[in-house]
Amino acid sequence: MATTANLRRRGLGCDIECAICGGEEETINHALFLCPPARQVWGLSHFPTSSGCFPSNSVYDNMDSLFWRFQDIPSIDVFPWILWYIWKARNDKLFSNLDSNPVAILQIAEEESKLWSSAQEEPPGTFPQSDPRSLSRSRVPTSNVVREYGSSHRCFVDGSWKVTDQFMGRGWYCISPDGESPTMGASNSRRSLSPLHAEVEALIWAMRCMIGAEKEKVVFLTDCSNLVKMVSSPSEWPAFKTYLDAIEEDKEEFISFAVVQIPRSQNGRAHKLARRARVESLPITYVNNFPSNRLV
Numbered sequence: 079m080a081t082t083a084n085l086r087r088r089g090l091g092c093d094i095e096c097a098i099c100g101g102e103e104e105t106i107n108h109a110l111f112l113c114p115p116a117r118q119v120w121g122l123s124h125f126p127t128s129s130g131c132f133p134s135n136s137v138y139d140n141m142d143s144l145f146w147r148f149q150d151i152p153s154i155d156v157f158p159w160i161l162w163y164i165w166k167a168r169n170d171k172l173f174s175n176l177d178s179n180p181v182a183i184l185q186i187a188e189e190e191s192k193l194w195s196s197a198q199e200e201p202p203g204t205f206p207q208s209d210p211r212s213l214s215r216s217r218v219p220t221s222n223v224v225r226e227y228g229s230s231h232r233c234f235v236d237g238s239w240k241v242t243d244q245f246m247g248r249g250w251y252c253i254s255p256d257g258e259s260p261t262m263g264a265s266n267s268r269r270s271l272s273p274l275h276a277e278v279e280a281l282i283w284a285m286r287c288m289i290g291a292e293k294e295k296v297v298f299l300t301d302c303s304n305l306v307k308m309v310s311s312p313s314e315w316p317a318f319k320t321y322l323d324a325i326e327e328d329k330e331e332f333i334s335f336a337v338v339q340i341p342r343s344q345n346g347r348a349h350k351l352a353r354r355a356r357v358e359s360l361p362i363t364y365v366n367n368f369p370s371n372r373l374v
């Protein structure tokens with residue numbers, strides 16, 4: 079990690095003291111645990127802090143606590159996200175002079191951690207006979223379709239809509255053809271007119287996220303048959319013209335583009351991301367492209 083103490087050790091002539099608090103040497107332990115803003119975040123978290131024990135002066139002790147000694151704490155899995163957002167807040171302050179609120183840092187870490195873990199849960203297995211919806215859709219030989227797009231990213235998309243909710247949710251979960259870590263996104267916005275509107279908006283958002291991430295060959299996978307029909311024959315859906323025009327225009331950004339239907343049972347991850355975003359009480363947007371095991 080590029081703390082000032084580490085940079086100095088690598089021969090860069092910078093000050094070793096902490097640019098955030100002006101105190102001591104900025105070691106990894108200082109930046110992630112002892113610097114006052116970091117301490118505040120840990121103090122607000124549900125990890126038990128006590129003077130000298132946690133956080134302590136030793137980064138090894140602190141990591142040991144997080145990995146092993148706090149095992150009985152619920153949602154222990156959040157700690158890599160807390161570390162990551164403490165580090166991001168430090169960089170925001172240092173490089174952009176942006177102040178971060180420790181409560182907000184903790185909240186976003188907790189949200190990300192929840193989104194991440196819900197996206198890791200395996201979607202329920204495929205039981206076409208027991209699900210009438212997938213019977214009508216079983217004409218599409220899903221796994222073959224997916225295999226045909228071997229060199230494309232596979233981006234699962236879903237919209238989540240409920241008439242009584244303030245927001246609708248959008249979710250996507252993207253798998254790379256070359257084994258890179260999956261990426262994902264979840265966001266919400268004011269509830270649109272219908273579930274179908276939510277599906278279309280989810281696709282548009284996912285497309286723009288893929289364009290932003292410079293992914294040029296993408297097959298979008300949806301469990302909404304009308305979405306597939308709309309994209310293939312937009313003129314038959316005049317009520318959705320504005321949306322479909324946007325899709326037509328954004329399509330140009332891709333070298334290879336397709337929208338393919340899959341059974342709902344295979345869209346579990348995008349579905350969960352969309353649903354979680356829908357039930358939030360505040361507007362949120364998460365786009366995430368790093369695996370949790372790279373954070374520490």
Ligand SMILES: [Zn+2]
Nearest residue numbers: 096098099113
């Ligand atoms: Zn400091």
